[in-house]
Amino acid sequence: MIVNWFRYASPVSFYPLAGRLARGFGALAAVFAAIGLWIGLVAAPTDATQGDAYRIIFIHVPTAWMAMIVYVAMAFWSAVALGLNARLSAMMAQALAPTGALMAALALWSGAFWGRPTWGTYWAWDARMTSTLILLFLYLGVIALRQAIDEPRRADRACAVLALVGVVNVPIIYFSVRWWNTLHQGSSISLTAAPKMAMIMLAGLLVMTAAAWCYCIAASLTRVRAIIVERERGSGWVASLIGIGTSP
Amino acid sequence: MTSASRLSAAVAGTSGVEPPSVGGAVVFALRRDLRVALRSRAELGVELLFYVIVVSLFPLAASPSRAVLSTLGPGVLWTSALLASLLALPRLFAADFADGTLEQMALARGPLAAYASGKMLAHWLTTGLPVAVLAPLLGAQYALDGVALALLAASLLIGTPILSLLGAIGAALTLGTRGGGSLLALLVLPLYAPVLIFGAGAVDAARAGLSAAPQLSLLAAGLLLAVVAVPFAVAAAVRIALD
Amino acid sequence: MPAAAALEARSLAATRGDATLFRDLAFGVGAGEALTVRGPNGCGKTTLLRILAGLTEPAAGEVRWHGERMHVGDPRLRAAIAFNGHLAGLKDELTVEENLAAWTALDGDGADAGARSRALAGAGLARRAGLPARALSQGQRRRIGLARLALSRRRLWLLDEPLTALDTEATTLLADLLRRHLDAGGTVVAASHLPLPLPPEHGAELDLAALREPARSHASAA
Numbered sequence: 001m002i003v004n005w006f007r008y009a010s011p012v013s014f015y016p017l018a019g020r021l022a023r024g025f026g027a028l029a030a031v032f033a034a035i036g037l038w039i040g041l042v043a044a045p046t047d048a049t050q051g052d053a054y055r056i057i058f059i060h061v062p063t064a065w066m067a068m069i070v071y072v073a074m075a076f077w078s079a080v081a082l083g084l085n086a087r088l089s090a091m092m093a094q095a096l097a098p099t100g101a102l103m104a105a106l107a108l109w110s111g112a113f114w115g116r117p118t119w120g121t122y123w124a125w126d127a128r129m130t131s132t133l134i135l136l137f138l139y140l141g142v143i144a145l146r147q148a149i150d151e152p153r154r155a156d157r158a159c160a161v162l163a164l165v166g167v168v169n170v171p172i173i174y175f176s177v178r179w180w181n182t183l184h185q186g187s188s189i190s191l192t193a194a195p196k197m198a199m200i201m202l203a204g205l206l207v208m209t210a211a212a213w214c215y216c217i218a219a220s221l222t223r224v225r226a227i228i229v230e231r232e233r234g235s236g237w238v239a240s241l242i243g244i245g246t247s248p
Numbered sequence: 249m250t251s252a253s254r255l256s257a258a259v260a261g262t263s264g265v266e267p268p269s270v271g272g273a274v275v276f277a278l279r280r281d282l283r284v285a286l287r288s289r290a291e292l293g294v295e296l297l298f299y300v301i302v303v304s305l306f307p308l309a310a311s312p313s314r315a316v317l318s319t320l321g322p323g324v325l326w327t328s329a330l331l332a333s334l335l336a337l338p339r340l341f342a343a344d345f346a347d348g349t350l351e352q353m354a355l356a357r358g359p360l361a362a363y364a365s366g367k368m369l370a371h372w373l374t375t376g377l378p379v380a381v382l383a384p385l386l387g388a389q390y391a392l393d394g395v396a397l398a399l400l401a402a403s404l405l406i407g408t409p410i411l412s413l414l415g416a417i418g419a420a421l422t423l424g425t426r427g428g429g430s431l432l433a434l435l436v437l438p439l440y441a442p443v444l445i446f447g448a449g450a451v452d453a454a455r456a457g458l459s460a461a462p463q464l465s466l467l468a469a470g471l472l473l474a475v476v477a478v479p480f481a482v483a484a485a486v487r488i489a490l491d
Numbered sequence: 492m493p494a495a496a497a498l499e500a501r502s503l504a505a506t507r508g509d510a511t512l513f514r515d516l517a518f519g520v521g522a523g524e525a526l527t528v529r530g531p532n533g534c535g536k537t538t539l540l541r542i543l544a545g546l547t548e549p550a551a552g553e554v555r556w557h558g559e560r561m562h563v564g565d566p567r568l569r570a571a572i573a574f575n576g577h578l579a580g581l582k583d584e585l586t587v588e589e590n591l592a593a594w595t596a597l598d599g600d601g602a603d604a605g606a607r608s609r610a611l612a613g614a615g616l617a618r619r620a621g622l623p624a625r626a627l628s629q630g631q632r633r634r635i636g637l638a639r640l641a642l643s644r645r646r647l648w649l650l651d652e653p654l655t656a657l658d659t660e661a662t663t664l665l666a667d668l669l670r671r672h673l674d675a676g677g678t679v680v681a682a683s684h685l686p687l688p689l690p691p692e693h694g695a696e697l698d699l700a701a702l703r704e705p706a707r708s709h710a711s712a713a
Contacts, residue, residue: 085548137438144434148425151508153548157488158421162435165417165481169439172470176442180449234509268599276596280582287584287623348578349593351546356597357570487564491547 011088011228012237018228022221025214032211039204053117056110058204062212064107064128067135068170070100070216074142075167078160090156091231093163094146095224099216101139107132127181131174138166152231273358277366284343285374291339296378299332303386314391321390322400322451329379329404330440333411334433336375340367340419341486351490360486361479368416368482376408396454403460406467407447413478414439420485443470497522497678498543498647503552505538512538513699516552520695522646525669525679527687530699536682537577539699540649543680544574556647573598573645575636575653583625587616587635590624594639602642610638614664629656637661640668648672650681662688 008014040058047054074096081090111129112122123129142159149155232238268276285292306324310316344350344367353363383404384397392400418436425431450463496519503516512535520526528536541547543554545561545568554561554568561568581590591611595602602610611620614634624632633656640648653665666688669679673689681687687694 134438134441137434141435141438144427144431145421145425148422148427148431151491154488154491157491158485161417161481161485161488162421165439168477169442172442173438176445176466180445183449234511268596276593280585280593283589284582284584346578347582348576348580349582351576351578352574352580352594352597354546354564355544355569355572355574357566357599358597360564487546491563 009086009088011091011232014088015225015228018221018225022218022225025221026218029211029214029218032207032214036204036208036211039200039207044201044204045198051117053114056114058208060107060110060114061205062209063103063110064132065209066212066216067100067104067107067132069213070096070103070220071135071139071163071170072167074100075163078163081156082160082164087153087156087231088228090160091224091227092220093160094156095220095227096216097139097142097146097159098223099219101136101143102219103212103216104132104136104139108136125181127174127178130177130181131170134173134177135170138170142166268356268358270359270362273356273362274366274369276358277353277363278370279366281367281370282373285370292374293378295332295336295375296382298335299328299379299382300386302328302331304389307389317389318391318455321387321392322396322448322455325383325387325390325400326404326407326444326448326451329376329383329408330411330437330444332379333376333408333415334429334436336371337415337419337432337436338422338429340371340416341423341489342419345423345489350486354487354490360483364416364420364482364486365475365479368412368479371416372409372412376404376412380404380408392451392455396451399454399460399464400451402464403447403450403467406464406471407443410443410467410471410474411440413474413482414443416482417478417485420482420489423486423489443467446470496520497524497557498680499555499558500543501553501555503539503542503554504550505535505542505547506550507535507538511550514551518697520678520680522676522678523673525673525681525687525689525694526697527689527694528680528682528697528699529684531684534699536699537651540574540576540651540680540682544572544576544649545569546574570599571645572647572649573640573643574649575640575651576649577651579632579636581624581632581635584623586621586623587611587627588620590635591638591642594635595642598639598643598645600642600644606642607638610641611635613641614638615660630658630661633657634661634664637664637668640672646677648677648679648681650679650683652683653681654683654685654687 008017036058040055044055046052074093077089077093077096080086081093108129111132115124115129116122142162145162146155146159149158229238229242303325306320306328307317310320341350344353354360356363380401384401387397387400415432415436418432418439421435422428422432446463446467450460450467453460453463499519501517504514505512516539518526528539530536538547542549545554545563545565548563556568556571559567580594582593585593588607588611591607592604595607608617608620611617614637616631616634616638619627619631624635627635636653648669654662657665669687669689672679
């Protein structure tokens with residue numbers, strides 16, 4: 001079984017596998033999202049202190065978690081790409097960046113809409129939101145660096161170094177922002193302070209997190225297929241796939 | 249041919265094949281960069297002037313009242329140091345990349361991380377250090393007292409080398425790319441956030457009458473970590489850029 | 492191909508963007524031998540030299556120095572080569588003497604001040620040793636590179652268009668340097684669209700243009 005896995009390290013064999021996995025995870029994501037949204041919007045009771053506005057956490061918390069997880073995954077594939085000089089790993093890292101940026105942006109947006117009814121302000125400079133904002137900047141930096149370098153292999157390696165430098169810094173950034181926040185914020189309610197949650201709310205969060213996770217996998221696999229086709233377009237298998245002649 | 253005999257005599261004069269040590273490589277790059285910087289005086293001091301101007305402009309945008317200024321002061325003085333450091337970063341590797349000396353360093357026997365360290369040290373000596381020395385004078389404009397000014401200088405002395413080190417990674421990664429300075433800023437500024445938090449925080453602590461020891465020790469720890477780890481990342485980024 | 496080639500390339504391939512520069516390139520250069528890489532602009536001569544120097548990662552294949560496989564940035568390769576590339580490698584603000592001193596310090600070959608001034612004199616730069624490099628003409632700047640080669644104890648010389656901007660006297664100097672280096676058992680790989688001033692028994696040629704895709708001609712590498 002172990003030998004079989006390395007077969008998928010080449011873009012040719014990974015391409016169809018990625019397609020099947022993407023469809024599977026996409027379906028799972030839809031199912032989880034349906035269940036999770038039903039729990040969040042319908043089944044879960046109205047919160048005593050925050051009313052119905054709190055329901056946005058069913059979007060906010062999963063996306064915030066995924067923003068972190070996708071960055072770690074991107075850093076992992078970057079390390080593999082640098083260490084083993086593996087093209088497909090670099091393509092996977094390239095595919096993860098936009099999805100992670102989307103998760104971070106959704107987390108910020110939903111967090112703002114949670115903040116408004118809760119404390120009367122869209123942005124409260126709390127630790128997690130500020131760290132997520134900086135995480136979004138880190139994602140945008142990786143994407144921008146990729147765009148700025150023409151040569152694909154050089155872009156792979158440069159973005160891999162940047163992602164690894166970022167992943168080392170993310171805990172430092174989070175710690176420093178939290179320290180800064182506790183020093184200045186005083187007693188205001190923090191988004192990290194979880195309300196006393198009924199079991200049903202927790203279940204809803206977990207299901208939505210699973211939905212977000214499956215979505216991220218499906219989206220990145222779909223994107224990596226597009227990246228594979230684009231970068232391997234000179235080779236025969238892609239040409240026959242798309243139905244064009246091989247370019248000279 | 250007299251030239252030929254002189255050449256052969258030159259070859260005969262070489263002796264010893266000791267590879268340069270790490271310290272020797274650092275000193276070599278440091279001395280060469282300082283010598284080049286001192287001779288191209290046009291570029292020297294530009295960042296310092298930028299720092300002075302930016303720091304002096306802020307009160308125009310806010311208010312000259314002492315209360316406002318002393319609240320703003322640490323943040324403004326630190327953020328402006330950040331921006332001044334950013335301004336100087338493209339110079340770090342770009343000239344050497346363009347005239348071929350960077351690839352000669354990458355091909356030298358000594359470790360590239362050591363040459364890069366020497367360059368980063370020279371960069372800090374010509375940009376970060378002057379800012380750290382001048383900042384207390386400008387801090388007086390912001391109604392900061394003696395203790396706060398001392399902490400400002402101390403936090404900048406420890407913090408600006410970290411800025412030079414982290415920024416060097418960005419400078420090496422963006423060598424020869426489109427987007428230039430703005431791309432460099434986008435890559436590097438998020439990494440600067442912790443340095444800014446603890447650096448400005450140290451001065452703020454002084455204003456509030458608290459001890460700034462935690463901030464300074466965290467900065468010092470960060471500096472140690474950066475000094476040890478960053479040169480290798482920079483060397484890797486330089487090799488990628490030379491590919 | 493000699494049995495124990497000092498420098499060996501196996502199945503080297505290089506790309507620039509989408510275009511393949513060369514594929515399945517294999518050759519060997521022994522001690523005391525020179526290889527001239529010919530071909531028009533853009534056919535990959537510089538890229539090949541940079542791959543041999545360990546600056547550029549090839550798309551495929553490997554470079555071997557004395558039988559050992561060399562990766563990008565390999566310290567053993569770095570200790571063995573003198574790379575005079577397309578870029579001059581000089582700081583404009585430093586004097587000729589300081590530039591040569593920096594070069595020898597990077598090479599780590601231990602040339603002292605006396606050896607350097609003799610090398611500069613041999614390259615015809617004695618009177619200009621104290622001038623900043625920016626004050627020199629292109630041909631004079633190339634001569635600093637010749638002085639560096641004179642002082643270098645490296646076994647493998649990788650030269651990118653070494654004849655550029657050299658006048659007759661400098662060309663003779665280069666010829667002399669090459670001959671001494673080869674006689675001492677060194678190896679030279681040079682990219683040049685002009686023939687190098689080498690005695691014919693030392694030189695082999697590799698024509699990259701003939702290897703370009705699609706390979707239609709029957710011209711073979713020597």
